[in-house]
Amino acid sequence: MARRPLPRILTDSAPIARMANSAPLARGRELARTAADSASDVFHPLITIGRGLRRLAAAGRGRWARTPKEHRGPMLVFVAGCVVIVALVPYGPLLALIAVMGAGAWAGRERTTVETGPTEAETERLRALYEALVPYLSVEGDPSPLYAHDGDWEQAFGAYAFDDSGRLERLQLKYPAYFTDGEDRSRARIEQVLYAKAGRGREYHFAWDELANQLTLTVLGALPTDIAAQRFVTAPGETVLGFTDPDSVQRTLPVAGGEEPRDVPPVVWRTGQRSTEPHLLVLGQPGTGSTTLLRSIALQALHHGDVLVIDGSGTGEFGCLAGRRGVLGVECGLAGALATLEWASHETERRLIAANRARQAGRPAPDDTRRPLWIIADRPTALAHVAVAEGRDDPQRWLQVPLRHGRAAHVTVVVADQFESAELLSDPVRAHTKARVVLGPATVEEVRAVLGAPPHTTPTASVPPGRGYARLGTGPVLRLQVPATPDPLDSATSEVQRRAVLALLPERTVPVDAEAPATADDEPAVAEAEPPPDAAKPAAEPVGATTRVSTVKGGESRVVNGSVEVVRAEG
Numbered sequence: 001m002a003r004r005p006l007p008r009i010l011t012d013s014a015p016i017a018r019m020a021n022s023a024p025l026a027r028g029r030e031l032a033r034t035a036a037d038s039a040s041d042v043f044h045p046l047i048t049i050g051r052g053l054r055r056l057a058a059a060g061r062g063r064w065a066r067t068p069k070e071h072r073g074p075m076l077v078f079v080a081g082c083v084v085i086v087a088l089v090p091y092g093p094l095l096a097l098i099a100v101m102g103a104g105a106w107a108g109r110e111r112t113t114v115e116t117g118p119t120e121a122e123t124e125r126l127r128a129l130y131e132a133l134v135p136y137l138s139v140e141g142d143p144s145p146l147y148a149h150d151g152d153w154e155q156a157f158g159a160y161a162f163d164d165s166g167r168l169e170r171l172q173l174k175y176p177a178y179f180t181d182g183e184d185r186s187r188a189r190i191e192q193v194l195y196a197k198a199g200r201g202r203e204y205h206f207a208w209d210e211l212a213n214q215l216t217l218t219v220l221g222a223l224p225t226d227i228a229a230q231r232f233v234t235a236p237g238e239t240v241l242g243f244t245d246p247d248s249v250q251r252t253l254p255v256a257g258g259e260e261p262r263d264v265p266p267v268v269w270r271t272g273q274r275s276t277e278p279h280l281l282v283l284g285q286p287g288t289g290s291t292t293l294l295r296s297i298a299l300q301a302l303h304h305g306d307v308l309v310i311d312g313s314g315t316g317e318f319g320c321l322a323g324r325r326g327v328l329g330v331e332c333g334l335a336g337a338l339a340t341l342e343w344a345s346h347e348t349e350r351r352l353i354a355a356n357r358a359r360q361a362g363r364p365a366p367d368d369t370r371r372p373l374w375i376i377a378d379r380p381t382a383l384a385h386v387a388v389a390e391g392r393d394d395p396q397r398w399l400q401v402p403l404r405h406g407r408a409a410h411v412t413v414v415v416a417d418q419f420e421s422a423e424l425l426s427d428p429v430r431a432h433t434k435a436r437v438v439l440g441p442a443t444v445e446e447v448r449a450v451l452g453a454p455p456h457t458t459p460t461a462s463v464p465p466g467r468g469y470a471r472l473g474t475g476p477v478l479r480l481q482v483p484a485t486p487d488p489l490d491s492a493t494s495e496v497q498r499r500a501v502l503a504l505l506p507e508r509t510v511p512v513d514a515e516a517p518a519t520a521d522d523e524p525a526v527a528e529a530e531p532p533p534d535a536a537k538p539a540a541e542p543v544g545a546t547t548r549v550s551t552v553k554g555g556e557s558r559v560v561n562g563s564v565e566v567v568r569a570e571g
């Protein structure tokens with residue numbers, strides 16, 4: 001027998017849905033919701049009191065359950081006595097009712113629970129860190145070890161903080177008094193364990209408090225990379241190497257960069273007669289920003305003095321300086337470098353003799369002995385290689401006098417080279433460059449070898465260009481970020497940064513060509529029209545008041561009456 005189909009109203013859900021969505025039903029639902037909201041507002045005090053009374057009753061039941069049986073009788077008698085007294089005093093029951101309601105309202109108020117202490121995952125992380133430290137911070141035979149397997153990590157870790165993603169941000173830990181915190185190796189071991197367990201890839205600062213046997217680990221933020229070359233507010237004799245952490249130095253400089261001007265902590269290097277570290281050595285991996293740092297220093301030096309550049313890498317990255325006021329030469333070739341440095345050596349001696357004579361005659365030192373002279377040598381060891389091949393002098397030989405006597409003669413030497421070539425640096429360069437900078441990724445050992453002290457932070461494997469460490473004399477090791485000072489003649493340089501560097505260049509003393517005489521206003525156009533930087537440069541300008549240097553790339557030199565005259569030997 002064929003089955004009869006069900007009536008359509010039972011199989012089709014559309015009418016039911018339509019009923020549910022119908023206007024009177026929706027209005028009714030809205031009304032019910034409003035009524036419920038109003039009722040909860042009106043009855044809120046009663047609800048609170050009711051909740052409080054429930055809590056008080058539960059607390060009372062708990063108290064009764066915890067009371068030993070032999071105490072229950074006296075307690076009942078005491079409560080009954082209280083009830084009788086309340087019943088007998090005038091308005092007693094009313095006052096008791098008010099008191100009970102008040103107590104109920106207080107107990108029933110909504111309390112927001114504040115989470116304190118670490119979460120489970122954070123506790124686990126701290127416990128793992130504690131366990132990892134046990135082998136390094138415990139000795140056998142310690143009767144009450146601070147660090148022991150399955151020990152109490154809360155005793156060892158005084159304070160800690162995690163960031164939003166649950167990564168450790170700060171940790172203060174105590175260590176036993178017998179731990180050899182005065183030894184670099186012992187410290188390095190602990191720092192490595194903490195670095196590994198707290199999460200690699202971030203930079204940590206370790207503050208060892210030997211008096212309190214306490215170590216504080218703090219995660220360091222990145223140093224600002226958005227500060228471009230600009231006129232820094234410094235006194236004569238001060239050079240900004242870069243920027244560092246706010247806690248590391250006591251001074252700030254106003255800088256433009258980023259969204260609005262701000263104050264940032266600088267690493268300021270002081271040169272001149274009173275400087276205890278009058279010369280600088282920069283070492284780093286290739287491409288980590290040493291040429292950029294030298295360019296930044298040269299631009300600052302030109303504000304008050306004269307600059308000689310030896311570009312040993314020969315890539316012409318100082319081409320923008322050629323022909324500018326105060327730039328005495330930009331040398332890429334061996335012969336030119338030898339001639340220029342020989343002159344600089346004699347100029348140092350001349351200044352010393354002139355200043356000495358003036359002093360003996362009771363006069364102040366002549367002006368031409370006091371104008372700062374900067375010798376900036378980028379990769380001089382590359383020229384040393386060429387010198388060996390050609391059987392000529394290492395140009396570094398001529399740095400000896402400026403390095404030894406430069407401080408008194410207002411001559412400053414800045415040398416930059418690569419780690420791999422560091423052993424080719426001459427002894428005077430190593431001995432007299434007390435201001436040091438390491439750029440790029442470097443191990444703790446490399447930093448220590450160059451700066452004479454390890455960094456108090458964990459060097460990370462990848463850093464932006466211009467990032468490194470600086471140490472001035474015996475001062476602390478500072479994190480450093482060099483201001484972006486790219487080569488304006490490099491096509492990869494952004495227009496903003498190119499203009500920033502060009503704005504700092506002094507005016508030209510040698511026109512680019514006859515048709516395009518340079519002015520300060522047309523800097524960008526002139527820069528575009530400049531010849532390739534590695535072309536022969538007629539960068540001859542007065543040196544001091546009495547001497548002239550004329551250098552030509554690949555030229556030969558001879559000394560004439562206290563001045564160096566360079567004649568072309570090639571082509």
Ligand SMILES: Nc1ncnc2c1ncn2[C@@H]1O[C@H](COP(=O)(O)OP(=O)(O)OP(=O)(O)O)[C@@H](O)[C@H]1O
Pocket residue numbers: 225284285286287288289290291292293313465466467481482483484485486487
């Ligand atoms: N402080 C900095 N801020 C931004 N970019 C930088 C900084 N320092 C260097 N750079 C960029 O990194 C690259 C390499 O810089 P630079 O030529 O100065 O390094 P280097 O160590 O001299 O390398 P090389 O020895 O190969 O010449 C360039 O593109 C440069 O613009």
